[in-house]
Amino acid sequence: MITINPHYQKLQDSYLFATISKRVDAFQKANPDREIIKLGIGDVTLPLPSACIDAFRQGVDEMADEKTFQGYGPYEGYLFLREKIAESDFAKRGARISADEVFVSDGAKSDSANIQEIFSNDVIVAIPDPVYPVYLDTNVMAGRTGAFEAGRYQRVVYLDSTKANGFVPEPPSSAVDLIYLCYPNNPTGATISKSQLRSWVDYAHQNKALILYDAAYVAFIRDPSLPQSIYEIEGADEVAIEFRSFSKTAGFTGTRCAYSIIPKVCRAFDQSGNRRSPHQLWERRLSTKFNGVSYPVQKAAAAVYSETGQKQIRELGDYYLRNAGLIRREMTALGFDCVGGDNSPYIWVNAKMDSWKLFDLLLSEAGVVCTPGAGFGACGEGYIRLSAFNSYQNVEKAMVRIKSAL
Ligand SMILES: *Cc1c(COP(=O)(O)O)cnc(C)c1O
Numbered sequence: 001m002i003t004i005n006p007h008y009q010k011l012q013d014s015y016l017f018a019t020i021s022k023r024v025d026a027f028q029k030a031n032p033d034r035e036i037i038k039l040g041i042g043d044v045t046l047p048l049p050s051a052c053i054d055a056f057r058q059g060v061d062e063m064a065d066e067k068t069f070q071g072y073g074p075y076e077g078y079l080f081l082r083e084k085i086a087e088s089d090f091a092k093r094g095a096r097i098s099a100d101e102v103f104v105s106d107g108a109k110s111d112s113a114n115i116q117e118i119f120s121n122d123v124i125v126a127i128p129d130p131v132y133p134v135y136l137d138t139n140v141m142a143g144r145t146g147a148f149e150a151g152r153y154q155r156v157v158y159l160d161s162t163k164a165n166g167f168v169p170e171p172p173s174s175a176v177d178l179i180y181l182c183y184p185n186n187p188t189g190a191t192i193s194k195s196q197l198r199s200w201v202d203y204a205h206q207n208k209a210l211i212l213y214d215a216a217y218v219a220f221i222r223d224p225s226l227p228q229s230i231y232e233i234e235g236a237d238e239v240a241i242e243f244r245s246f247s248k249t250a251g252f253t254g255t256r257c258a259y260s261i262i263p264k265v266c267r268a269f270d271q272s273g274n275r276r277s278p279h280q281l282w283e284r285r286l287s288t289k290f291n292g293v294s295y296p297v298q299k300a301a302a303a304v305y306s307e308t309g310q311k312q313i314r315e316l317g318d319y320y321l322r323n324a325g326l327i328r329r330e331m332t333a334l335g336f337d338c339v340g341g342d343n344s345p346y347i348w349v350n351a352k353m354d355s356w357k358l359f360d361l362l363l364s365e366a367g368v369v370c371t372p373g374a375g376f377g378a379c380g381e382g383y384i385r386l387s388a389f390n391s392y393q394n395v396e397k398a399m400v401r402i403k404s405a406l
Contacts, residue, residue: 007143010153014133016375020359027363037398039327039386040369042186046319048251048300049312055303056255059296070295075286077104077259081298084305085259089244095231101263103282104293104301108216108245108258113138115212115241115260116178118281119268123177126157128169130187130376130383132214135180151378160379161188167339167348168192171203179204181230182214184221187376187385188348189324189340194227201230204239210268210278211240216258219249219317220324221343229261237263241278248345250304250313257293257301320345323395324388330399331386334406345388348373358384365405368398 020040028036048056062068076082082099090097105111113134116125125139136156139145146154157176159169167190168183181200183192204211213230221228230240242261246252262279270276293301303309321342328341331349341347351358355372362368362384371387373380388395 005141007141007145010140010145010148011137012148014375016371019375020369020371023360023363024369027367031367034367036363036367036369037390037394037401038369039388039390039395039398040371041387041389042371043253043389044248044251044316044320045389045391046251046316048255049304049309049316051303051306051309051312052250052252052255052300055306056296056300059299062299063295073292073295073298075290075292076100076283077102077293078295078298078302081302082259084302085244088305088310090229090231090261093228093232095229096237097229097231097261097263101261101279103260103262103286104298105258105260105290106256106293108214108243108247108260109134111258111260112180112212112214112243114285115282116142116144118278118285119178119210120271124155124157124175126159126172126176126179128180128182128185129158129160129378130373130380131180132182132186133376135212158377158379161185161190162379163337163350166190168196170196171200175207175209177207177209179209179211180214181211182216184217184340184344185346186217187346187371187373187380188383189344189346189385190348191221191223191226191343194225194233197227197230197236198233201233201236201239205235208269209239210266211236213240213242215242216245217248217344218244219313220321220345222321223343226343231261231263238265238267241266246301246304249317250301250309251316252297252301255297255300257297319392320388323390323392326392326395326399327386327388330403334403341388347386347388349384349386351382351384353382355381355384362402362405366398366401368402 082102085102086099127136161167167188218228230236245258264279267275268278324341327347328338337350339348355374359372371385373383
């Protein structure tokens, strides 16, 4: 008898985006002449920078010629890309990361989902609330949680991100083993300071824990005092893995390229307490389960680090940040408490009512779609997420409509 993985039965159906699109469709059907503006999306809207497109095309042309054709590439990514990453994203920030500590992949989603399999099934996992659902669900699938009871999984230590802690949780008082952090945050848009991040690194050292640091939104950081990488914190290389992506940085959501940093000195432990290397385990896993990212895509990603590429991705980030600034200013002027939107493309708005209630109100009265915070976890109730991923014209129009609707 073929039985299923019983842990999958613990998963909660993700009604969030399905419910949103059902309500939007129903509204559009009832009001066919109303134009709907979507500020709910976690996907970029501007095309790839021309520097990336040129390199992408060149990569495709090379594939067409026997002399330059590429078959299977290195599963950890081409050195030409890993060297640029190590130099531009880390060395320039004072973080000592070498090219052979970079693993290029098809996405930060898959990396942050897959990494947990190199750790024991009995580790205690700490997960932010509200959260990018991937961290939680992949641990449910692996059997690291108990049942879902009263709105939360047993055995998970939830890190509440609330107004009281400025949406940046402190390390827990109990011991946890595997910690997920994401800054700038999805969905709250909150950022973490160096001293706050240092307290997590210290906690990981004291508790022999490991931090998984998702920096997918690093391209939106403009405040020079904020850390861009966890490796800017002394000692983090021993206790942290970092995920990065070209998705939000350079518009690669449909092109697929990301990378993970696993320093060689990063440590985990075997059952007897001996130090083991997550770097080696991940390398071993990749060689078994992955055959690398396509050559033209890696060429396109490497172009991000050219002079033109750097200028173009800066402009991309600035464009969305201008939207974010407008959203935050207008919502604040309307009397809503907001976080995010200054170093992040998301604005987390205190709804002053049930999240779905404000969702329905904005949809029916303003024709604007947001994301109800309740869909990201218990602490998201009472909030909505507004996304800056749209055109400036649409954001302007949405804000005018919200102002007259409320
Ligand atoms: C968008 C996003 C990513 C990027 O995922 P890709 O698979 O690289 O497109 C990673 N983490 C978070 C929190 C995100 O919102």
